[in-house]
Each structure stands twice: as C-alpha cells, then as structure tokens.
Amino acid sequence: xxxxxxxxxxxxxxxxxxxxxxxxxxxxxxxxxxxxxxxxxxxxxxxxxxxxxxxxxxxxxxxxxxxxxxxxxxxxxxxxxxxxxxxxxxxxxxxxxxxxxxxxxxxxxxxxxxxxxxxxxxxxxxxxxxxxxxxxxxxxxxxxxxxxxxxxxxxxxxxxxxxxxxxxxxxxxxxxxxxxxxxxxxxxxxxxxxxxxxxxxxxxxxxxxxxxxxxxxxxxxxxxxxxxxxxxxxxxxxxxxxxxxxxxxxxxxxxxxxxxxxxxxxxxxxxxxxxxxxxxxxxxxxxxxxxxxxxxxxxxxxxxxxxxxxxxxxxxxxxxxxxxxxxxxxxxxxxxxxxxxxxxxxxxxxxxxxxxxxxxxxxxxxxxxxxxxxxxxxxxxxxxxxxxxxxxxxxxxxxxxxxxxxxxxxxxxxxxxxxxxxxxxxxxxxxxxxxxxxxxxxxxxxxxxxxxxxxxxxxxxxxxxxxxxxxxxxxxxxxxxxxxxxxxxxxxxxxx
Numbered sequence: 114x115x116x117x118x119x120x121x122x123x124x125x126x127x128x129x130x131x132x133x134x135x136x137x138x139x140x141x142x143x144x145x146x147x148x149x150x151x152x153x154x155x156x157x158x159x160x161x162x163x164x165x166x167x168x169x170x171x172x173x174x175x176x177x178x179x180x181x182x183x184x185x186x187x188x189x190x191x192x193x194x195x196x197x198x199x200x201x202x203x204x205x206x207x208x209x210x211x212x213x214x215x216x217x218x219x220x221x222x223x224x225x226x227x228x229x230x231x232x233x234x235x236x237x238x239x240x241x242x243x244x245x246x247x248x249x250x251x252x253x254x255x256x257x258x259x260x261x262x263x264x265x266x267x268x269x270x271x272x273x274x275x276x277x278x279x280x281x282x283x284x285x286x287x288x289x290x291x292x293x294x295x296x297x298x299x300x301x302x303x304x305x306x307x308x309x310x311x312x313x314x315x316x317x318x319x320x321x322x323x324x325x326x327x328x329x330x331x332x333x334x335x336x337x338x339x340x341x342x343x344x345x346x347x348x349x350x351x352x353x354x355x356x357x358x359x360x361x362x363x364x365x366x367x368x369x370x371x372x373x374x375x376x377x378x379x380x381x382x383x384x385x386x387x388x389x390x391x392x393x394x395x396x397x398x399x400x401x402x403x404x405x406x407x408x409x410x411x412x413x414x415x416x417x418x419x420x421x422x423x424x425x426x427x428x429x430x431x432x433x434x435x436x437x438x439x440x441x442x443x444x445x446x447x448x449x450x451x452x453x454x455x456x457x458x459x460x461x462x463x464x465x466x467x468x469x470x471x472x473x474x475x476x477x478x479x480x481x482x483x484x485x486x487x488x489x490x491x492x493x494x495x496x497x498x499x500x501x502x503x504x505x506x507x508x509x510x511x512x513x514x515x516x517x518x519x520x521x522x523x524x525x526x527x528x529x530x531x532x533x534x535x536x537x538x539x540x541x542x543x544x545x546x547x548x549x550x551x552x553x554x555x556x557x558x559x560x561x562x563x564x565x566x567x568x569x570x571x572x573x574x575x576x577x578x579x580x581x582x583x584x585x586x587x588x589x590x591x592x593x594x595x596x597x598x599x600x601x602x603x604x605x606x607x608x609x
Contacts, residue, residue, distance in 0.1 A: 115134050115135045115136070115185075116134070116135045116185060116186075116187040116566060117132050117133065117134055117135070117140070117180075117181045117185050117186050117187065118132070118133045118134075118186070118187065118188050118189070118190060118557045118560050118561055118566070119131070119132060119172075119186045119188070119189045119190070119345075119349075120132075120133055120189075120190045120191075120192070120553045120554075120556045120557045120560070121168060121172075121189065121190070121191045121192070121193075121281060121556070122192050122193075122357070122360075122550070122552050122553050122556065123164060123168065123191070123192070123193040123194060123277050123278075123281060124193075124194055124357065124378065124379070124552075125194045125197075125214065125215070125216070125378070125379040126146055126147075126149065126379060126427075127144045127145055127146035127147060127167060128144070128145055128147070128164065128167040128168045128171050129142050129143065129144045129171060129550070129553065130142065130143055130168065130171035130172045130175050131143075131175070131550070131553045131557075132175060132180055132181065132186075133553065133554070133557035133561075135561075135566055136576070137554070137557070137558065137561075137567075137573065137576035138548075138576075139548055139550060139553065139554070140180050140181075141175060141178050141180055142175070142550065142553065143171040143172075143174040143175045144171065145167040145168075145170045145171045145174075146167070147159065147160070147163040147164060147166070147167045148160070148163060150211055153219070155217070155218040155219065155221075155462065155463075156217050156218070156219050157213075157214040157216040157217040157462070158211035158212060158213060158214060158217065159197065159211060159212045159214055160211055160212075161199050161201070161208040161211070161212050161280060162208060164212070164277065164280075165280075165281075165284055168281065169343060172342075172343075172344055172345070173343065173344055176344050183344060183345055183346055184346060186345070186349055187349070187350075187564055187566065188349065188350050188351070188352045188353070188560040188561065188563065188564040188566065189285065189339065189349055189350070189351045189352070189353075189560060190351075190352065190353035190354070190556035190557050190558075190559055190560030190561075191278050191281055191282065191285075191351065191353065191354045191355075191556060192278075192354070192355055192356065192357050192360035192552045192553070192555060192556035193276065193277040193278040193281065193297070193354075193356060193357060194214070194215060194277055194357060195215060195276060195277075195296075195297055195300040195356035195357060195358070196215035196247055196248050196249045196252070196276065196300050196301070197212050197213065197214045197215050197249075197276060197277050198212060198213050198249045198252035198253050198256065198274070198275075198276060199212040199213075199274070199275060199276070199277065199279075199280050200253075200256050200257075200260065200263050200266075200272060200273070200274050200325075201273050201280065201283070202262075202266050202271050202272070202273070203271050203272070203273040203288070203291065204271045205271075206283075206284075206288055208280075209256075209260055209262040209263050209266065209272075210256055210260045210262070210263065212277070212280075213252040213255065213256065215247060216379075216380075216420060216424075216462045217246065217252065217462075218246050218462060218463055218471050218472075219246065219255060220246040220251035220252060220254070220255050221246045221463075221471040221472065223246075223251050223254065223255075224244045224245055224246050224251055224471070227244055227318065228244050232244070232318060235314065235315075235318070236302060236315065236318070237393075239305050239306065239312050239314065239315055240299070240301075240302045240303070240304060240305070240306060240312070240315060241299065241306045241391065241393075241399060241400030241401055242300075242302050242399050242400075242401070243397070243399065243469050244302075245469055245471060246471055247418075247420075247465065248300060248301060248302040249276060249300060249301035249302065249303070250301055250302035250303050250315065250319035250321060251302075251319060253274055253301075253303075253319065253321045254319050254320050254321055256274075257320065257321065258320075267322070267325065270324075272325045273291055273325060273327075274321070274325040274326055274327075275291070275293060275326070275327045276293060276297045276300070276301070276356075278293055278294065278297050278354050278356070279291060279292065279293045279297075279327040282336055282337060282351060282354070284342075285337070285339055285340075285342055285351060286336075286337035286338060286339065286340055286351070287340035287341040287342075289337055289338075289340060290336060290337035290351075291327045291328065292327045292328040292329075292330050292336055292337070293327040293328070293329060293330070293354065294329070294330055294331065294332040294336075294354040294355055294356075294404075294405070295309050295329055295330070295331060295332060295402045295404070295405045295411060296332055296354075296355045296356045296359035296360075296401070296402050296403065296404055296405075297354070297355070297356045298311075298327075298329045298402075299356075299401045299402040300356060300401065302315060302319065303315050303316055303319065303321060303323075303326065304329065306391055306400065306401075306402065306413075307391070309329060309402070309405070309411060310329060311323040311326055311329070330354075331404075331405040331406060331407055331408060331409075332353065332354060332355045332359070332404040332405050332406065332559050333352065333353050333404070333405075333406045333407065333559040333560070333562045333563040334352060334407055334563050335350055335351075335352055335563065336350075336351045336352065336354060337350075337351050338350055338351065339351065350563070350564055351560075352559070352560045352561075352562075352563025352564045353556055353557070353558070353559030353560030353561070353562070353563050354556075354559070355404055355555060355556060355559055357376070357378075357382075357552045358376060358382040358384050358416065358418075358552075359384065359401075359402070359403050359404055359414070359555070360551070360552045360554075360555030360556050360559070361374055361376045361382075361384070361522055361523070361551040361552045361555055362374050362384045362386065362403055362404075362414065362555070363403070363404055363554075363555035363558055363559060364522070364548075364551030364552060364553070364554030364555030364556075364557075364558060365520045365522060365546065365551050365554075365555075365577065366570075366573060366574045366576075366577035367384075367385075367386050367520065368386065368570045368574060369386065369388075370386050370387055370388035370390070371385065371386065371387075371512070371516070371517055372385070372386045372517060372520070373385035373386070373505075373508070373516055373517070373519055373520070374519070374520040374521065374522060374551070375501055375505075375519055375520070375521050375522075375523075375535075376521075376522050376523040376526075376551070376552070377422055377423060377497065377521065377522070377523035377524065377525035377526050377528075377531070378422060378423055378523045378524060378525070379421075379422065379423050379424045380418055380419055380420045380421060380422050380423075380424065380465070381418065381419045381422035381497060381500070381501055381523075382416065382417075382418040382419075383416065383417050383418070383501060383504050383505060383508065383519075384401075384403070384414050384415070384416045385414055385415045385416075385508055385512070385516070386403055386412060386413075386414055387413045387414055387415055388412060388413065389410055389411075389412065389413065390413060391413050392413065392415055392511060392512075394415060394507070394511045395510070395511060396467050396507030396508070396510050396511050397417075397466055397467030397468070397469060397507060398415050398416060398417045398466055398467060398504070398507055398508060398511060399415070399416045399417070399418075399466065400413065400414075400415060400416075401413070401414050401415075401416050402414070404559070406559075406562065406570075415508055415511060415512075416466075417465070417466035417467060417504030417505075417507065417508060418465045418466055418504075419459075419464075419465050419466070419497075419500040419501065419504065420460075420461075420462045420463060420464070420465045421459040421460070421461045421462060421475075422459075422497050422500075422525065423439070423497075423523075423524060423525050424459075424461065424462075425457070425459040425461070425493050425496065425497065426439045426442045426493060426525070427439060428459075428461060429442060429489070429490065429493060433489075435486045435489065435490060436490070442490050442493065442494065442528070443494075443528050443529070443530050443531070445486060445487050445490040446487060446490040446491040446493070446494050446530055447487075447530055448485075448487040448490075449485065449487040449488055449491050451491065452479075452488055452491045452492045452495050453479075453481075453483070453484060453485075453488040453491070454479040454481065454484075454488075454598075455477065455478070455479045455480060455484055455488040455489060455491070455492040456476075456477070456478045456479050456492055456495075456496070456598060456599060456601075456602035457475070457476070457477050457489065457492040457493050457495075457496050457602075458473075458475060458476045458477075458478075458496060458602050458603055458605075458606045459475055459493070459496050459497075459500075460473040460474055460475045460476065460606055461474070461475045464603075464606070464607070466504050466507070467503060467504060467507045468603070468607060470606075470607055473606050473607060474606070475606075476602060476605060476606045477489070477492070478602050478605060479492075479598075479602075494528070494530060494531045494534060495534060495538075495595075495599070496599075497525065497531060497535075498531060498534045498535040498538050498539070499538055499595075499596070499599040501535060501539070502538050502539050502596065503600075503603075505519070505539055505541075515541075516541060518541060518542040518543065518544050518582075519535075519539065519541055519542075519543050519544070520543075520544050520545075520546065521535070521543050521544070521545050521549075522545070522546065522549045522550070522551040522552075523549065523551075523552075524549075526545055526549050527549060529583075532545060532583045533583050533586065535583070536583040536584065536585050536586070537585055537586055537587040537591075537592065538587075538592060538595060538596065539585075540585055540589070540592055541585070542582055542583065542584055542585065543582065543583040544579050544581075544582050544583075545579070545580050545581045545582075545583070546577060546578065546579055546580055547578045547579070547580040548577075549580075558573045558576075561573075
C-alpha cells in the first residue's frame with residue numbers, strides 16, 4: 114500500500130479534503146460548502162465553527178471511500194483562503210466572533226485614515242502590500258476594538274489571532290500549536306518581508322499586539338501532529354502550509370523566476386515567481402513571499418488579484434437567476450457570438466489590483482433592446498479575463514519583459530470559452546495542467562517535502578503535466594478594440 118498525503122484546502126465558499134498518493138496523483142477529494150454571512154453591504158463574514166465542521170465532514174466522507182487506511186496517511190498539508198482573520202480563546206479553544214473574510218471592506222475608512230496620515234509608503238516598504246482593507250491587519254484591529262470577548266481575552270493573555278491556516282492547525286493539533294507559514298504571514302500587512310518576522314512598527318500602526326499572533330515558520334517542515342481529530346490517528350505530522358495562491362504556484366511547478374500562474378476561483382489571482390528578488394511594483398501590484406522550504410532563503414513573488422471572478426458567476430445564478438448551476442454559464446455565453454457591446458465590471462466588493470478602489474461598485478453598461486441573458490453571461494466571462502489582462506500588463510511592465518506562457522488552474526479553468534478568451538485578450542498562450550486543483554497539489558507537495566516523501570522540487574516538477582494549450586486566435590487590432598471598450602467601462606466605474 115503506497116503512502117498518502119491528506120490535503121486540506123480551506124476555501125472561501127467551501128472546504129476540500131483530498132488524498133494524494135506518493136506519485137503526486139490526486140486519488141479522491143470531497144468538498145463541503147458552508148454559509149456566507151453578509152451583515153451589511155460590503156461586509157463578509159464566516160462562522161469559524163462552520164468552517165471547522167465543513168473540514169470534519171469532508172474528512173469523514175473522504176475516509177468512508179476507504180481508499181486507504183488512516184494509518185497509511187504519512188503527512189497532512191494545509192492550504193487556505195489567506196487574509197481571512199479569526200480570533201479564539203487559547204484556553205477554552207472557543208472562537209470569539211465570526212471570521213472577517215478577505216473580501217470584507219468594513220475597514221476601508223480606517224485604511225483611508227492611515228493613507229491620509231502618510232503611512233502608505235511605510236506599509237508598502239515593510240510588508241510589500243498596499244494599504245487596503247483586503248489584508249488582515251485592519252481586520253484584527255476591528256475585532257480587537259469591537260468584540261468585548263476579545264478585549265477580555267487580551268487582558269488575561271488568552272487571546273489568539275490568526276488566519277485560517279493557524280486556526281485549522283490549532284484544531285488539528287488539539288490546541289498545541291499556534292503557528293503560520295511565511296506565505297500567509299506575508300498577507301497580513303504585519304510581517305516584514307526582509308526579516309520574515311512580525312514587524313514592531315506595523316504592529317503599532319495597526320494596534321495589533323505581536324503576542325497574540327502565531328509563530329512564523331517555513332512553508333515546509335514539521336508544524337505539529339494531529340491530536341483528537343475524528344477519524345485520524347494521533348501523531349500524523351502536519352508538514353506543509355501555504356496560502357492558496359502560493360500553494361497553486363507551487364502546485365503548478367512554477368519554480369523558476371518568471372514562471373506565472375492564474376487561479377480562477379472566487380476571485381482570480383495571478384502570481385509570478387521572482388526568485389530571491391523582492392521586486393517592488395510600480396504598477397499597483399503586491400510583493401509577497403511565495404514560499405520558504407526548510408530554513409532556506411525565501412522565494413518571492415509579484416501578485417495581482419481581482420476580488421470577483423467565479424463569484425460573478427455565482428451572482429448570475431443566485432442574484433439574477435440567469436442560470437441554475439454555475440457550470441451553465443458557458444453554454445449561455447456561447448449562445449451569442451460576442452458580448453454585443455455589453456460590459457460588466459464585477460466590482461461587487463470593490464476593485465483590487467491594479468486599481469485598489471475599495472468603494473467601487475459593479476457596473477453593467479451597453480445594454481440595448483437586443484441584449485439578452487447570453488450577452489450578460491458573455492460579458493461576465495469576458496470580464497473575468499479582461500481584469501486579468503489589466504493585471505498581467507502591469508506585471509510585464511514591472512518585470513520589464515514579456516511573460517512566458519501562463520499556467521491556469523482553479524474551477525473556472527475547466528471553462529474552455531473562458532480560457533480561449535483569456536488567451537485571446539492577453540495575447541499569450543495558456544497552459545492548463547492535467548490536475549487543475551493545484552492548491553491541493555501544492556499543499557500536498559509541500560507536505561511531502563516536509564516529511565521526506567520527495568527530496569526536492571525537481572522530483573515534483575516531473576509530476577506536473579499539461580492537459581491542453583490555448584493559442585491566441587484574435588488579431589492585435591481586435592484585441593485593442595476589445596480592451597478599449599473594457600477600459601472605458603472601468604473608467605466609468607472608478608468615476609462613480
């Protein structure tokens with residue numbers, strides 16, 4: 114019986130638990146969704162107990178498939194929605210408030226105050242991030258100021274804070290480990306990119322005591338061991354943790370500087386490996402840590418994210434009722450030849466890179482009497498691709514050269530129409546791998562390295578295989594015309 118790795122991919126709308134074998138192949142996975150909480154317009158929360166319950170349920174259903182004995186699992190890897198912030202009592206283990214999700218914009222006013230006070234350069238220089246409510250620091254500050262139970266736990270020394278990886282590690286180890294990895298810590302606005310430690314000045318600026326934060330560790334290595342997890346024996350080592358986008362970069366075997374991937378999930382996230390160089394963006398992108406193996410030097414990356422990607426399709430389904438299932442969007446969009454002049458800027462939770470407009474809201478333009486649901490669906494898929502073009506254009510400007518073929522993954526990467534549109538509007542070849550669940554793959558590879566199942570990244574690179582390539586089919590003139598229409602709609606959004 115081969116060895117197996119258990120991968121936990123805790124995402125924005127659901128939790129996936131998967132088994133990966135010693136050849137790096139995905140054997141099975143189970144996904145359990147959990148409720149989204151919207152207390153006010155622009156506010157997004159998750160119940161941490163619902164998240165933990167979804168992980169437990171997914172694990173139970175996976176083990177019931179009996180593909181292996183629990184004792185055959187040699188390591189656990191975790192990947193997670195990144196900036197989402199949660200507080201809990203380290204003595205009782207109880208969570209103290211709903212987690213504030215990365216999409217939440219409630220701290221926009223505070224970020225504006227810091228910006229107006231001239232702190233943006235300090236935050237950017239030390240953390241690599243822009244001043245935006247997207248990141249964890251202002252979320253922690255809000256929780257510390259607004260949650261009475263958090264104030265009491267802070268006074269008694271019982272307060273623990275972290276992103277979702279830290280919360281899961283705490284639960285998986287029975288409360289023995291309060292730690293995170295460098296890739297998640299890099300998304301808080303509290304870690305110094307150079308030292309890879311919590312930055313005293315940033316902690317003071319955001320009023321977050323470093324004492325409540327987890328220990329920062331490399332992405333691969335021993336984080337702890339399972340204890341008291343239903344269905345699993347105690348003592349399984351947890352040996353890999355990375356934020357979902359960095360895990361996807363690792364899972365795509367983007368190990369060389371200049372390699373890049375785009376993950377199409379709830380949002381779309383483009384990450385490019387910059388090697389050992391902390392490349393400061395001049396175009397509104399983020400400098401971040403990709404990963405750190407053992408105690409070796411970290412690998413850095415440039416990143417740009419669009420907050421709404423797959424979430425726009427969910428809105429077509431749940432908000433407008435245009436489709437019954439998210440997968441129906443491709444056939445509806447294919448019912449028309451093109452977008453018919455309709456543009457949809459999906460700023461449903463603000464605009465991310467490169468605009469960073471927290472107050473922007475969604476906009477549909479170009480409607481006529483002849484517009485149909487097909488045109489809106491096509492405009493939605495186009496928007497998912499076009500906002501990525503804006504990011505990748507900035508990325509190439511920062512890099513100073515044309516990018517290599519872009520590797521794609523995530524649920525929406527299975528949509529051939531979207532992938533062809535992405536290649537056409539970007540003007541670059543796209544490569545889709547055989548395993549599109551690359552966040553799971555990345556968490557598994559990091560965990561496998563941490564437990565010695567694979568010796569190095571070269572062995573992992575041999576596992577990665579392409580499934581399909583999408584070549585560019587439109588002319589440069591056609592691409593320019595499409596981009597001009599899109600950018601005019603974005604300008605309208607920003608001017609509102």
